[in-house]
Amino acid sequence: MKDFPAIPATNISDSIVDSESTEHMICSLVTRKAASCLKSGHPMSPLDIAMMTLNLQKVMAGEPALQPAQDEVLEKTWKGERAPGDPFCAPEDSVHPDYIICLENGRQLSMLKRHLKETHGMTPDEYRAKWNLPSDYPMTAPNYTASKAKAARARGLGRHKRPEPVASLVGA
Structure with missing residues (x-):
């Protein structure tokens, strides 16, 4: 438990520890x-808090x-609820006028390409292949x-300027 401040070392068997102070300390550490975890964007599930x-x-x-249990560890994702192969939402529901929902983690973004590269280490083609999306997604x-x-x-931008005829430049 490296995230917690150091707890002063005491020999529990030598001293009588009242249960209220122990419960208060446990509650404080869990909180x-x-x-x-919530501040870092990876909230704990209620089961994790209870465990x-x-x-x-x-x-x-x-x-x-x-x-x-080993099965429980393998099936957990960072959200704690969703199986690894399931998209966050249905692909047909992921494109909205003002944002696109990332199928990996559910973030609403206006540009998905940079998020995929930095957060998930994927290219747009790999992302489309993983979720069976059309090439024009x-x-x-x-x-x-x-x-x-x-x-x-x-x-x-996008307009081509026509070059002036060479004859008009020479005649001047």
């Missing part, structure tokens, strides 16, 4: 851990901590694309 509380009570009583929100295209047209 700090849950708050730090942590039980483990701390056992450790304080001098008993070995509970170990989660957008990587940017439709309204974002439209506003960028409008701004580019206003600056004159």
